Amino acid sequence: MLRVCSVFLLAISPLLSLPTGMQNVEGEVSAPILNEDGSLLIKSGHKSSADWESFSIAPGEHVIFEQASVNSSFLNRVIGNEGSELLGRLSSNGSIFLINPNGILIGPSAEI
Structure with missing residues (x-):
């Protein structure tokens, strides 16, 4: 049973790594840029x-x-259709708002 759970968690973890499928609604927004260090940069x-x-x-x-x-x-x-899981680091030089009708989980080691 433990092996099945571990394999399942490994299979879904890439899906949770970074935001996907951005569509600009208002204002100036760049396409997300994946930096060499693996961070995702959005300019606006x-x-x-x-x-x-x-x-x-x-x-x-x-x-x-x-x-x-x-x-x-x-x-x-x-x-x-998925909730948001903020388990890593989210940073900005301005104000950021996140709305998800499916829920938002902020993990204990998250940095916002």
Whole structure:
């Protein structure tokens, strides 16, 4: 039984690593850039929003929102069917909002 559970967890872990399926809704938003260090960078203007198919961050992963200024805001809406699991690091120089009707789990080692 333990082997089956372990294999199942390994099979789903890549699905949880980084946000996927971004569609710009409002404002200036760059396509997500995967940096050499494995972090995901999203650049945006002053007031932006995007829809995501999924928005989770696995342990050890890092998502960076680089916004126009500290007064900028970015609204992220998850339109997929899965909840968000924030287990890694989420950083920004402005305000970030995440809406997911399927729930948001913030893990004990998450950094926001």
